[in-house]
Amino acid sequence: MTPMLCQFCGKNPATIHFTEIKEEVKRELHICEECANEKGLGSTGPLPPMLFELMQGGRRESTDEDLKCPRCGITFGEFRTKGRFGCPHDYEIFAEPMGPLLEKIHGARSHTGRLPRGRTSVDTAVADHLLRLRRELKDSVRAENYEDAARIRDEIKSLESSMSESAASGTEDA
Amino acid sequence: MDLSDLDHRCGEWLRGEGTSAHVVISSRVRLARNLAGYPFATRAEEDQRGEITLRMREELSGIALGPRQYWVDLAQAEKLETRFLVERHLISRELESGRGPRGVAFGSDEILSVMINEEDHIRIQSIRAGLALEEAWQRAVRADRALEKHMEFAASNQFGYLTACPTNVGTGLRASVMLHLPALVHLKQIEKVFHAASRTGLTVRGFYGEGTMASGDLYQISNQITLGHTEEEILQSLSTMLPRILEYEEMCRAELASRGQLKLEDKVHRALAILRSARTLTSEEAMQYLSSVRLGHVMEILKDVDIRSLNELFVLTQPAHLQKLEGRALDPDERDIRRAAFVRSTLV
């Protein structure tokens, strides 16, 4: 796993982590030692209440509202307005800020029922790859880059056929 | 697609038989599923939704949904036809009012239907007569498993089946029962049922689902929670709550009878007389008198009423059904005349 980067400078690995819970929404802040010293925050010092507001003013993209799914392009703020996610990947991207919401709706944050084909775990890597390719396809068609589009289409096709093969074999195992 | 076979009769779930049919009209199970590797239908491009619709139409033709099966392309269907499908509970109002590539496949007995590109790519629905949640669940899950063989559904270990709206995530399961509760309404006790239901994580809706008014004293009660409980636990939560509502309705029916049997008989016979003789009937009137006659039938005040015909009238007297039968659009006044004539000819 790649280390979490500092939310101020975006360069150094974050070594200091703050958590704030306000109105049932949990917010986290991860910063590096250098930035902490610069802002006058010792690793053991108290967290000024202003800090999160500071974050919102400074680098807005790092707050929950601006958290964006690289697959479908939806932001958490957009989701909050519409109440609908854009793609399955959002559940991974927004897992943190979504927690309190799921708690409110269901009184739970995780699934205990069936999974597809009686499997005990789900590997989302291929599906995720497909989502990314479809996004790239859309972008290249829009940019009138038809060579790329054709190549991506082929890639989608071969990936899809491998996916339905694995779906069929998964059934036999179950 | 020619749906004229369906004009004169309804799905088997309205047949008025089954467990606790004196109160429970039907039981329904709905499973929300999405194809992995695509954005959800609400955010997918039109051509992606087209791809999904085409593929699902093909896949669905390979699994048996009933004795015969229908596919309706809702992007092509006429407005009257889609309304007709809503009135029959084969599609949701959301799918009706949606745009672009979308469709529905269903069996001719109307037990199973699968909506494509509503809010989720796939919505499997199964309805059975009477209290039969387990049967409805089995039918829906069989279709679910048949589809699983050919495609990968969006799911994760932590969140289960992934859905466009977080209120459906996890099991994607919405189980509901349609109840006829005239005595609870009449004795103004229905609010208590709402409160009791919401305390146990259930919601109450009208005959045509979310946001619709309850008419004909018909109510749908369904689970609200889909995450953190197993499918069995969710079905169980409904099954545990139901006997208490049934008993309460029965108690109120007994109360109505003991307060004044003659008054009750008068109400029921008047309702039947109006349905058998009226020359115009609004939709609201029809639902209200049908409810009274149904109560009269289950309380054995009326002996010569066919329960299936009665149940079916709740659906067959809806606007799109009348217009489809007539083969043309009707204005509200014309509809009320056609409705009265149809009810008269059914309840001879």
Ligand SMILES: [Zn+2]
């Ligand atoms: Zn830094």
Ligand SMILES: [Zn+2]
């Ligand atoms: Zn997304």
